[in-house]
Amino acid sequence: MMALLRLIGLVLVIELLFYVLLSIYIRSTRREALEKEWDRRHPEAAGNSAPRREFVRRSMIGFSKTLRARLVGLVLVLPLVAIVVIVILVNYD
Numbered sequence: 001m002m003a004l005l006r007l008i009g010l011v012l013v014i015e016l017l018f019y020v021l022l023s024i025y026i027r028s029t030r031r032e033a034l035e036k037e038w039d040r041r042h043p044e045a046a047g048n049s050a051p052r053r054e055f056v057r058r059s060m061i062g063f064s065k066t067l068r069a070r071l072v073g074l075v076l077v078l079p080l081v082a083i084v085v086i087v088i089l090v091n092y093d
Contacts, residue, residue, distance in 0.1 A: 004087055011080055019075045026072060027063065034059050 034056045039046040063069055 007083065007087075008080065011083060012076075015076050015079060019072065022075060023069070023072050026068065027060070030063055031056055031060060 035052065038052045038055050042052075045051065
């Protein structure tokens with residue numbers, strides 16, 4: 001039982017690392033897409049400007065509520081559930 005708890009702890013640490021890296025990557029790709037959209041819509045104001053930063057900031061506020069952002073949370077849940085189910089099926093069957 002102690003080995004299972006250590007395994008779960010190690011998996012959680014690794015999953016948290018992947019979760020953080022994946023969420024940073026997804027947020028940066030969304031931010032980049034928003035910046036390109038601003039440049040496409042406002043070619044005269046392309047580049048780093050205060051209105052552009054405000055547009056990106058306001059658009060990113062709702063991003064955490066999107067399905068894409070929530071699916072990143074499955075990185076934490078699915079592997080842990082799979083490991084626990086496999087351990088239970090192998091040991092207690």
